[in-house]
Amino acid sequence: MFYDATDASEPVLAFHSFRFFPARRTLYEDDRPLRLGSRAIDILHVLLERAGETVTKDQLIARAWPNTVVEEGNLRVHVAALRKMLGERHIENVVGRGYCFITPVVRSDAGAIPHASATGPDAASAAAGGQSSTVYLPQSDGLPPCATRIFGRDQTVEALREQLAERRFVTIVGTGGMGKTTAALAAAERMQGHWRQGTVFVDLASLTHPGQVPQALAAALVMEHPAAMSAADITAALRSHHMLLILDSCEHVLEAVSLLAEQILHGAPGVRLLATSREPLRAEGEWVHRLPALELPPEPAPDAPPLTMAQALSYASVQLFAERVQASAAGLALGDAEAPQIADICRRLDGIPLAIELAAARVELLGIRGLVARLDDCCYLLKGGRRTAKVRHRTLEATLDWSYALLGERERNLLHRLSVFRRRFSLEEALSIGADSREGLEEAMDALSSLVSKSMLATVADTGAARYRMLETTRSYAAAKLAESGEHDVILAHYVALSGPPR
Incomplete structure (x- = not known):
């Protein structure tokens, strides 16, 4: 059951036969709801909250048209509509300054005012101790628009x-x-x-x-x-x-x-x-x-028939890739010949929506085969992106920079070192690579736990013992950091001694 707050006290601003509910953004005359546009509602709300005060034209425009430049005439139109609905006597024009709501307003809870027609100076004084809401809420539904379709969620x-x-x-x-x-x-x-x-x-x-x-x-x-x-x-x-x-x-x-x-x-x-x-x-x-990654086509079984495009499109990751390819390279046909390669691309990008989107944007330049060939160099994909995205999402590199900046020094060092694993690895292997001494085991354990918590490492729940893996885009990013750190040769030699050459 959802929590129901309808029995909680609800603020109401009342004058003469009118009641205004700020939370609902609704105006009633007696028990009849009145139709007002969102701009007029915003203007009325401010005037009622500051009844008896002069509210400047600039203040009213800022409330009704935030982040928008409008002519003063727009404000006059909505004030005129309010006066027509409420009557001329409530809103006074303060020449050269703005407007003032001159009628006494009762501020109370909905249950305290069965009908607003009983209001007047005495009622307003009695209700002066009531607390009014200072939350006006956005004019829209409060949600930014979603510019693209959503797959697999x-x-x-x-x-x-x-x-x-x-x-x-x-x-x-x-x-x-x-x-x-x-x-x-x-x-x-x-x-x-x-x-x-x-x-x-x-x-x-x-x-x-x-x-x-x-x-x-x-x-x-x-x-x-x-x-x-x-x-x-x-x-x-x-x-x-x-x-x-x-x-x-x-x-x-x-x-x-x-x-x-x-x-x-x-x-x-x-x-x-x-x-x-x-x-x-x-x-x-x-x-x-x-939040899991988008669903991926499974690895092809030996001697299995090639994956068709129809089969591939049953997976959300492929649906996203195909849609973004069509958006950036309109007219490019994706058929059965490309299906196995597209499935491979999505698997190698771990089903991460942003990585798939950015890879799809490269298809117009590289083609599907060219993109597959460049996937070994994930740093190439890390650089591309959309100009209109938020700064941290314009490129994979920016996204990883954002996460990397939130890591402590021990977490960064361990992330660098773990990039030598191109496969799943155990807790013991992670600690062997990450700890320089027996005394450093506890610090390495804490850093490993933090990397999992911060979504830089994924846990794998397919065996009885804990196992971990690094997403390929994260691994490529961390490998570049390892190369810069000067530890690369030492850590790689340790890895080879631990489990053989990298696979």
């Missing part, structure tokens, strides 16, 4: 929906480029009807300091003076809200997000959290959902 989306039905805090964890944000947005889109105030998306990737986390959330919630908002202020404002918050790209501000999340969970019972991160937040109440 139906089971993930359904699992996330079920998890959010039972738990209030879920974190999607996976390596860079795995599609964590895409999965979160898809799950939120499918669940839009579950939240009374909808969903708000908070992009934390651009933050440079943990102290900016509350400000980013306050800005996404369209609160006034977001730079001055603390976690306590935000939690108080969300206390009566019923909504989903998506906290995207948390890995570089983990502690700050963890503290904020715990505070919201304790203080705002109608709010649920869906986070994305390259490692768990380890916060109270967190449920971790590890």
